[in-house]
Amino acid sequence: MTSHLLPAYARADLAFERGEGAWLVATDGERYLDFTSGVAVNALGHAHPHVVQAVQAQVAKLLHVSNLFRIPEGERLAERLCEVSFADTVFFANSGAEALEATIKMVRKYQSASGNPDRYRIITFEGAFHGRTLATLAAGGQKKNLEGFGPVMDGFDQVPAADIEAVKRAIGPQTAGILIEPIMGEGGVRTISQAFLKGLRELCDKHGLLLAFDEVQTGIGRTGELFGYQRTGVTPDVMALAKALGGGFPIGACLATTEAAKGMTAGTHGSTFGGNPLAMAAGNAVLDVVLAPGFLDRVRRTSIFLKQRLAEIKDRHASLIEEVRGEGLLIGLKVTIPYGEFVDALRAEKLLTVAAGDNVVRLLPPLIVTEAEIADAIERLDRACTALENRPPKQGAAG
Ligand SMILES: *Cc1c(COP(=O)(O)O)cnc(C)c1O
Numbered sequence: 001m002t003s004h005l006l007p008a009y010a011r012a013d014l015a016f017e018r019g020e021g022a023w024l025v026a027t028d029g030e031r032y033l034d035f036t037s038g039v040a041v042n043a044l045g046h047a048h049p050h051v052v053q054a055v056q057a058q059v060a061k062l063l064h065v066s067n068l069f070r071i072p073e074g075e076r077l078a079e080r081l082c083e084v085s086f087a088d089t090v091f092f093a094n095s096g097a098e099a100l101e102a103t104i105k106m107v108r109k110y111q112s113a114s115g116n117p118d119r120y121r122i123i124t125f126e127g128a129f130h131g132r133t134l135a136t137l138a139a140g141g142q143k144k145n146l147e148g149f150g151p152v153m154d155g156f157d158q159v160p161a162a163d164i165e166a167v168k169r170a171i172g173p174q175t176a177g178i179l180i181e182p183i184m185g186e187g188g189v190r191t192i193s194q195a196f197l198k199g200l201r202e203l204c205d206k207h208g209l210l211l212a213f214d215e216v217q218t219g220i221g222r223t224g225e226l227f228g229y230q231r232t233g234v235t236p237d238v239m240a241l242a243k244a245l246g247g248g249f250p251i252g253a254c255l256a257t258t259e260a261a262k263g264m265t266a267g268t269h270g271s272t273f274g275g276n277p278l279a280m281a282a283g284n285a286v287l288d289v290v291l292a293p294g295f296l297d298r299v300r301r302t303s304i305f306l307k308q309r310l311a312e313i314k315d316r317h318a319s320l321i322e323e324v325r326g327e328g329l330l331i332g333l334k335v336t337i338p339y340g341e342f343v344d345a346l347r348a349e350k351l352l353t354v355a356a357g358d359n360v361v362r363l364l365p366p367l368i369v370t371e372a373e374i375a376d377a378i379e380r381l382d383r384a385c386t387a388l389e390n391r392p393p394k395q396g397a398a399g
Contacts (some may be wrong), residue, residue, distance in 0.1 A: 012347065019046020022369045024352065032350045033377050035365045039354055040185065040217050040330070042245035044289055045366035051247045054285035055278065064276045073280035084226055086235045087255035091264070093276030096216035096242035097131025099252030100179075102269060103240045104135055106256060107177035107210045107261030108155075114208070119176040122212075125161040127357060129186035130179070130214055139179060157260070161192060164199040171203065177210035177238075178203070182228040188358030189325050189332025193338050197234040204237075210260050212238040216252075217330065220244035221290050221367050224300040224328030232328065244367075250284035266344035290367070299367050302374065303328045309378045317385035325360070329367060332360040337388065345388050349380040 008054040016024045022045050024032045028394035044051055058073070065071065078090035091102050111119035112183060122139065130136040137145050146152055157175075157326065159166040161184070172268060178200050184190040189274075204211040213236040218228030222244060225231050228240070237260040242252040252274075281362075307324065310331065320342070323334040335342045339355045346353050346361070354362040365374070 014347070020048075021045040022366050022373050024260055030350065031357075032347075032352050033373065033380065034352050035246075035363045036352045036354045036365045037366045038248060040222055040243045040364045041246075042248045043220055044247050044286060045223070045368045046248075048247065048289070048368070050289055050366075051282060051285045054288075058278050059283035062277045063271070064278070067270065067275065071275055071280060072275055073277050073284060074275040077283045077287070079254065080291075081255060082282070084291065085239070085255055086229075086257065087184060087239065088258040088262045089256055091254040091269065092279070093242075093252035093271050094250045094273050094279070095131070095252045095256065096214075096240065096261065097133045097136045097252075098271065098274070099242050099254050100136045100139065100214060100215060101133060102252075102254035103179065103212050103214070103238050104139065105269060106178070106238055106261060106264055107212055107252060109268060110210055110260055111176040113263030115329050116176075116208075119174055121155050121157055121172070121174045121176045122176055123157050123159060123167060123170050123378045125156055125180055125184075127161055127184050127187035127190060128158075128179075128181060129184070129357075130181075131216075161190065162196055164196060164203075164365050166201060167200065171207055171209070175207065176395060177211055177212055179212045179214060180213045181216075181218065183218050183223065183327060183330060184357075185330065185362070186356055188334070188356045188360040189330060189362060190358070191325065191327060194232050194234070197232050199227075201234045210237040212236055212240070214240050216240055216242040221296055221299055222285065222295060222328055222330045222364075225301050226290065226296065226326075245286060246279055246282040247286040249279055251279045251283050251340035262352055277308045295367075299328060302367075302369060302371065303331075305371050306331060306365075306374050309361075309374065310381075313378060313385065316382070317389065320385050320388055326362075329363075329365055329369070330355060331363040333363065334358065334360050342384075342388070345384040346381065348387070349384045351377055351380040351384070 015027045017027050018025050024034045093099050108120045124139045128140050130139045135153050139156050141158040157170045159170050198362045219241040238256045310324045325332045339359050339361050342361050356362045378384050
């Protein structure tokens with residue numbers, strides 16, 4: 001079948017007609033247990049009644065007015081985000097990469113507004129992922145993503161993710177800040193240690209740098225806390241959010257302290273669609289649910305249940321699963337066979353998962369997943385592993 005879509009994605013030959021909570025129903029009627037959540041986006045699962053109701057009501061009132069005017073729904077969402085985080089101020093965008101673009105610009109502008117216009121460089125980390133725009137690709141520094149797209153944007157210095165001495169060496173007179181994901185999602189669900197993050201905070205304070213966290217994947221309950229930084233005891237100055245914030249509707253956000261944002265005055269940044277009433281209605285609906293008493297406690301309990309079951313599966317299939325990693329419901333299985341084969345075997349059992357770097361398969365169930373659904377997923381995982389163990393050896397494969 002020919003497609004007129006740019007072939008930029010390696011898609012599975014599978015399409016869905018509708019979703020219900022943690023389930024997706026394919027166009028052929030088959031039901032799949034969705035442990036992708038649209039890559040950590042559908043935190044409340046599919047067709048959550050509160051989100052459906054809020055978005056439907058807003059669609060009928062106003063979709064878009066632009067940032068020429070005040071947007072009360074956005075003022076409310078920003079106020080709520082600031083109330084539950086370190087931040088004082090929020091810029092709304094439409095995606096993770098845009099949230100990071102705002103973050104990068106803010107870090108640079110802060111130094112310029114502090115009388116240090118030469119300080120524009122940002123320290124980032126090997127294995128990071130910050131998006132697919134030219135600046136965020138440069139920040140992420142992945143060779144395979146940068147290849148063929150011309151000169152790499154200047155201003156990022158990459159160092160290994162656990163090496164505080166390397167960070168110290170990388171700090172120079174032009175350094176403006178440090179940008180890191182508290183858990184590297186795309187990079188293979190690699191948790192950055194509390195001690196390392198604390199070290200970064202101290203270096204930032206000592207050298208007058210801003211500390212920016214990319215919480216596009218870890219934010220909005222994914223780790224069992226509302227924000228990943230709350231698990232670490234380390235508070236950033238700037239934080240990028242996106243993925244789960246809209247529950248499936250595209251939103252990005254850059255949160256910051258008043259001090260960090262002091263350079264971002266009227267006219268310094270903008271977005272036509274950013275913070276439109278529909279996106280803001282979706283974001284407020286997601287917060288209504290995630291901030292309700294007991295919601296995050298339940299995510300943490302579910303996480304413990306999932307991790308215990310996964311430890312058993314790892315023991316039973318040690319030749320396939322090397323490690324279970326991650327926090328909350330951001331879980332990675334480091335597998336011994338090529339990750340694509342593992343994801344395919346799970347899909348054959350109607351369990352949907354996402355590959356990540358470092359040969360890791362990510363399990364990203366919606367935060368509303370039940371223990372019964374997790375038990376179901378574990379059975380599917382068990383069957384997929386057994387099928388992989390029993391498959392005939394490949395032609396020409398060694399051993
Ligand atoms: C997904 C992701 C991004 C990019 O988000 P887009 O919405 O695809 O632009 C940036 N940072 C992290 C940590 C992500 O997981």
